[in-house]
Amino acid sequence: MIGRVFDDRYEVIRTLGSGGMADVYLANDRLLGRQVALKILSSRYATDEQFVERFRREASSAAGLNHPNIVQIYDRGEAEGTYYIAMEYLEGRSLKEIIVKYAPLAQDLVLSIATQILEALRFAHRRDVIHRDIKPQNIIVDNEGRVKVTDFGIARAGSVATMTEAGSILGTAHYLSPEQAQGRPVEAASDLYSLGVVMYEMLTGRLPFDGDNPVSIAMQHAHEHPPSPRNVVPDLPDNLEAVILRSLGKRPIERYLTAQAMLDDLERVQRGEPISIPAPYMEEATQVMTPVAVAAAAGAGEGPGLQPTQIRRRSADDPDIAPEPYFDEPPRRQSVWPWVLVIVLILALGGAAYAIFSNWGAGETEFGVVPSVVGLARADAEKKIKEAGFKPEYKGEEESSDHTAGEVLRQSPKAGIDLKKGETVEFWVSSGENKIPVPDLVGLSEADAAAKLASLGLERDTQREATADEEKVGTVLRQEPPEGEYVNEGHMVTIWVGEASEVVVVPLLIGMPEDQAIAMLLGMDLVPEPRTVESQLPGGTVVNQNPMEKTPVTRGSKVVIEISNAPEPTTVRVPPVADMGYTLSEARRILSEYSLRARVVEYPTAEYQPGIVLMQDPAFGDEVQKNSVVELWVSTEETTTTTTSTTTTTEPPTVSTEPPTTEPATTTIVTEF
Numbered sequence: 001m002i003g004r005v006f007d008d009r010y011e012v013i014r015t016l017g018s019g020g021m022a023d024v025y026l027a028n029d030r031l032l033g034r035q036v037a038l039k040i041l042s043s044r045y046a047t048d049e050q051f052v053e054r055f056r057r058e059a060s061s062a063a064g065l066n067h068p069n070i071v072q073i074y075d076r077g078e079a080e081g082t083y084y085i086a087m088e089y090l091e092g093r094s095l096k097e098i099i100v101k102y103a104p105l106a107q108d109l110v111l112s113i114a115t116q117i118l119e120a121l122r123f124a125h126r127r128d129v130i131h132r133d134i135k136p137q138n139i140i141v142d143n144e145g146r147v148k149v150t151d152f153g154i155a156r157a158g159s160v161a162t163m164t165e166a167g168s169i170l171g172t173a174h175y176l177s178p179e180q181a182q183g184r185p186v187e188a189a190s191d192l193y194s195l196g197v198v199m200y201e202m203l204t205g206r207l208p209f210d211g212d213n214p215v216s217i218a219m220q221h222a223h224e225h226p227p228s229p230r231n232v233v234p235d236l237p238d239n240l241e242a243v244i245l246r247s248l249g250k251r252p253i254e255r256y257l258t259a260q261a262m263l264d265d266l267e268r269v270q271r272g273e274p275i276s277i278p279a280p281y282m283e284e285a286t287q288v289m290t291p292v293a294v295a296a297a298a299g300a301g302e303g304p305g306l307q308p309t310q311i312r313r314r315s316a317d318d319p320d321i322a323p324e325p326y327f328d329e330p331p332r333r334q335s336v337w338p339w340v341l342v343i344v345l346i347l348a349l350g351g352a353a354y355a356i357f358s359n360w361g362a363g364e365t366e367f368g369v370v371p372s373v374v375g376l377a378r379a380d381a382e383k384k385i386k387e388a389g390f391k392p393e394y395k396g397e398e399e400s401s402d403h404t405a406g407e408v409l410r411q412s413p414k415a416g417i418d419l420k421k422g423e424t425v426e427f428w429v430s431s432g433e434n435k436i437p438v439p440d441l442v443g444l445s446e447a448d449a450a451a452k453l454a455s456l457g458l459e460r461d462t463q464r465e466a467t468a469d470e471e472k473v474g475t476v477l478r479q480e481p482p483e484g485e486y487v488n489e490g491h492m493v494t495i496w497v498g499e500a501s502e503v504v505v506v507p508l509l510i511g512m513p514e515d516q517a518i519a520m521l522l523g524m525d526l527v528p529e530p531r532t533v534e535s536q537l538p539g540g541t542v543v544n545q546n547p548m549e550k551t552p553v554t555r556g557s558k559v560v561i562e563i564s565n566a567p568e569p570t571t572v573r574v575p576p577v578a579d580m581g582y583t584l585s586e587a588r589r590i591l592s593e594y595s596l597r598a599r600v601v602e603y604p605t606a607e608y609q610p611g612i613v614l615m616q617d618p619a620f621g622d623e624v625q626k627n628s629v630v631e632l633w634v635s636t637e638e639t640t641t642t643t644t645s646t647t648t649t650t651e652p653p654t655v656s657t658e659p660p661t662t663e664p665a666t667t668t669i670v671t672e673f
Contacts, residue, residue, distance in 0.1 A: 112145075438482065
């Protein structure tokens with residue numbers, strides 16, 4: 001593919017990586033003159049309807065989500081007998097890489113990352129799109145500290161049939177919500193649960209639930225409370241712990257129901273205000289998984305109504321613990337009947353215990369089923385909600401072409417959800433089709449924004465706002481009312497247009513190496529002022545800054561960065577370089593960043609192009625002394641002679657005739673992708 005022009009438009013520059021489902025290349029878009037990440041479905045899956053449907057769904061789910069914290073889809077199509085997506089190319093690294101290298105992360109950094117993820121989820125959820133696979137591998141942090149959510153490959157609009165059917169679970173075991181683990185329909189609260197797991201991992205460096213296999217992990221998500229993060233981080237503020245524990249509630253109603261609600265609480269944390277956890281978030285009855293749900297979680301073999309699960313066992317090179325910002329893994333089938341038998345026995349015992357304890361706790365917390373009020377008049381809806389034992393709350397009117405004026409057009413929570421009696425059920429009433437939706441004007445030129453408003457019969461009020469981003473000068477920075485709000489004809493829409501300024505915005509520096517932070521500040525015409533402080537973070541890491549991120553300052557201002565003086569660690573964790581599509585030179589560069597050396601074992605094969613790293617020893621995640629040697633099995637053209645060379649990242653290889661102690665270079669190595 002390198003050097004080819006794909007679909008008469010995309011000139012392929014180099015390989016970014018390969019996953020089981022697709023290959024990703026850095027390409028130049030000849031039509032628009034920009035670099036893109038070109039994701040091409042592997043040819044062996046191009047005729048598989050399941051993979052093609054997932055691939056198309058990723059494109060369609062993300063294509064309509066234009067937000068600063070979501071990786072943008074530029075183009076999608078079919079060419080040369082397969083399917084492709086052209087998306088935004090980001091220079092950065094996955095959040096998983098950052099966690100593996102730096103966790104536990106500073107609390108300010110965790111709050112910043114979580115806030116940006118929530119901004120992306122709020123935007124997607126308001127458009128009825130649930131991500132369903134929030135995990136660090138799908139979060140990218142670019143070189144300027146901006147966070148972007150990627151991989152909407154299993155996302156689905158919340159208004160259509162759920163993707164989680166009997167016997168089929170999509171997602172990653174360590175980050176599954178309880179309802180995903182049990183094969184139940186999911187809503188926005190499922191993504192917020194997964195984000196809670198990610199925050200827990202960022203703050204502690206550990207996962208709340210872990211196990212030897214996906215089944216045990218899924219069972220823990222469904223039935224067990226997570227250990228307190230303060231067991232690992234004793235100085236964790238009470239209010240931050242409260243946010244994490246609430247997001248990890250077993251029932252969706254016990255969590256945050258919207259990303260906005262979770263954002264509000266994180267803002268309270270930043271202000272130092274207390275956060276309370278209502279009783280149900282801490283004391284819910286254990287839910288027993290049904291046999292169908294167990295089969296789904298266990299990945300039982302094919303049978304009536306059952307499909308093979310897409311949860312995979314964890315291994316040394318599992319994507320659950322390796323960065324994969326652009327890639328998907330194909331589902332694998334595993335023989336798990338022994339697990340099913342064990343779990344059925346557990347359920348038999350657990351069912352009896354559940355019945356006993358349910359009777360003991362009867363009357364303490366009463367739940368009911370939320371009724372459907374969509375299509376009813378406001379008065380009838382309020383009456384029906386009260387009769388079911390809940391509190392009705394009218395949230396206002398929204399324009400609708402499907403419901404006549406005065407009819408309820410939507411409700412939250414949705415009908416059929418288990419909800420504690422006395423809780424609130426919100427509903428919105430249709431205003432008919434008399435109002436105009438405010439368009440999205442952010443990013444448009446002033447002239448284009450004015451023309452769009454005039455075409456809709458809306459008035460315009462233009463304000464000026466200084467911006468340090470030269471690309472945004474002359475474009476709309478923000479608007480009021482926001483996109484999507486319904487207003488009457490002739491309504492005044494205020495836009496703020498960017499104008500050049502000597503003011504720049506301080507970037508996020510916490511967690512960066514000192515040299516990288518200094519280089520970034522100098523590039524912004526700011527003066528770095530490093531100061532050494534005691535810290536548990538690795539030596540040479542920025543632990544604090546003043547002014548904080550997003551603070552506007554004039555060019556030439558000083559920015560104080562506090563650098564950890566902790567001694568340089570003598571050990572490192574081995575990074576993933578095998579089975580990632582890396583060339584030998586790329587693998588050497590990565591190892592050198594971790595103060596490791598490479599020993600190359602040539603592996604003659606016709607299955608891979610020469611120069612690709614196929615295996616490594618020690619494995620990813622193993623802790624070794626700095627300057628240790630990592631053996632790399634590298635593909636070469638088929639020959640009758642096997643050679644082994646030892647190199648450092650800076651010296652040329654030296655030839656050795658000793659075979660590797662683990663796998664002979666002439667033996668076929670089977671690697672699962």
